[in-house]
Amino acid sequence: MVRDLVRVLVQLIINSASSHTHPEMGWSATASLKLCFSLTTPSLRPLFTHRTNFADASWVRVQLRSDLFVCLENYICGENSRMAIKTLNKRGLKLLQLIYENDYLTFEDIVLFLGSKGRASEYLSYLKKMNLIKEFNTNLKPRKAYYLTSWGCDFLQGDFKRSDKKFTISDYNFTKFPHQNMCTKIGIILEKHPLVKDFRMQKVAIYLEKQQGKEVFTKGWKQFDAEMVVEKDGKEYIVGVEIELTQKSAESYAKRFLNIETTRPDVFAVAWFCSNKTIITKMLEILKNMQMKVNTLRHKFCLIESFLKDWFKAEWMDVEGSLYLLPEITMEQENETENLN
Numbered sequence: 001m002v003r004d005l006v007r008v009l010v011q012l013i014i015n016s017a018s019s020h021t022h023p024e025m026g027w028s029a030t031a032s033l034k035l036c037f038s039l040t041t042p043s044l045r046p047l048f049t050h051r052t053n054f055a056d057a058s059w060v061r062v063q064l065r066s067d068l069f070v071c072l073e074n075y076i077c078g079e080n081s082r083m084a085i086k087t088l089n090k091r092g093l094k095l096l097q098l099i100y101e102n103d104y105l106t107f108e109d110i111v112l113f114l115g116s117k118g119r120a121s122e123y124l125s126y127l128k129k130m131n132l133i134k135e136f137n138t139n140l141k142p143r144k145a146y147y148l149t150s151w152g153c154d155f156l157q158g159d160f161k162r163s164d165k166k167f168t169i170s171d172y173n174f175t176k177f178p179h180q181n182m183c184t185k186i187g188i189i190l191e192k193h194p195l196v197k198d199f200r201m202q203k204v205a206i207y208l209e210k211q212q213g214k215e216v217f218t219k220g221w222k223q224f225d226a227e228m229v230v231e232k233d234g235k236e237y238i239v240g241v242e243i244e245l246t247q248k249s250a251e252s253y254a255k256r257f258l259n260i261e262t263t264r265p266d267v268f269a270v271a272w273f274c275s276n277k278t279i280i281t282k283m284l285e286i287l288k289n290m291q292m293k294v295n296t297l298r299h300k301f302c303l304i305e306s307f308l309k310d311w312f313k314a315e316w317m318d319v320e321g322s323l324y325l326l327p328e329i330t331m332e333q334e335n336e337t338e339n340l341n
Contacts, residue, residue, distance in 0.1 A: 085126035095123055096132060096152060097160045101204050102184045103167035104136075104147040109181070112188050127152075139174045162200075163207045182304065183225050183243050186273055189311055190228055190241075193326050197236060198229040221263045222256070224270070230326075237268035243304075244274040244283075253286045261294040271325060272301045280317060287319050300325050 085092065091114070098113060099105050105113075110120040124146070127133045132152035135144050148156075153166050187199040200208065205227045209216045224240035231237075240260070260270060274280050280301045287296045296319045306314040316325045 085122050088126075088130070088132075092123060092126070093156075093160055096127070096148065096156055097162075098188070099133065099146060100148050100153065100156055100161070100167075101163060101201050102187075103171070103180070104145040105184065106138075106142040106145050106181065108142055109184055109188060110146075112185060136169055136172065138172075138177055140177055162204045165203050165207075179225075179243055179245055182245065182273070183241070186241070186243070186304075186307065187226055187228075189307070193312060195231045195326060196228050197231055199241075200227045200229075202226060222259045224267075227267075228271075230268070232268075238266055240264065240267045240270040242270060242272050244272055244279050245304075246275070247279050247282060250282070250286055253283055254290065257287065257290055257294050257299070260298075267298070269298050269300055269325075272299060273304050273307060274301060275304050277303065284317065284319055291319070 088096075095110065095113065102109075107120060107124070110124065111117050114120050114123060124133075127146075128135075131149055132155060133146045134149055135146050137143060138145050147167050147169075150166075183201070187201070190196050191199045202223055202225060206216050206223065222240075225243050226241040228239050228241060229236050230239050260267070272280075272283065274283075280303070283299075283301065287294070287299060290296065299318060300323070301317045302314055302325070312324075312326050312328050316323050
């Protein structure tokens, strides 16, 4: 970081005045400043000895500390002081990866990921301008969704590309949209927790298993809607994620519990996100009658509405009663996780 490398002494010379002040510093927006830096790193000196015009250029925000100014950050001047996305940064790549792994995202999903409508609009505008994404009509609400173009898919390389299955419009099935979109939203929230090291949609989980040389069975072998890697006591564990929007028969639930027990011994727990309490009550009742056949305590249940509203404060349940699957996190911890992403 420039902040960590540079200690600067700045001589400010304001050449002209204006009635318009800069929103951050209260300086003239059209004024030119000659910045004369005394740098601890000589190789950086050419980068910082220049004239800066606030009206149309990047500028270096500085803060006085005694007779020294410390360079804090680059600020891009733009309309309404908004940051204009000019290059595909790490967060932009992460957004592309998120779209690719989920097949598509709605605007609401992108807002959830980035934290604000303004930032989501800026990234969408940039990605569309660069022909990396396109929008399509879902025929449902939300009406629009965004997917990667061929160029966008090819743009992802290395660790950012964790599936060989590309989404095309012909793959879209509006009957599956509510289930898939709910899984996407839950995954975006879960990855904000510092103990959740990774969230993998089904196609990503299968791809990573194959990359590790493991044999993957797609028939008869339980493949979860998604999987997450959770850290507990210094070790990492796989937790299956299942989305239940509609109630199934008792026989169907019993078969699923048995299938998980026999085919997925690698899974530490299964997190069930259910649309209503009736589903949770039904599944818990079935589990209690299967305690001799399955490890019932592996299965944890949460109301979708509660999780979307309360995040990690939402109440979970298992056959023994209520619990919390993941510990609550502070705002600082959430921000730290977002910065890492």
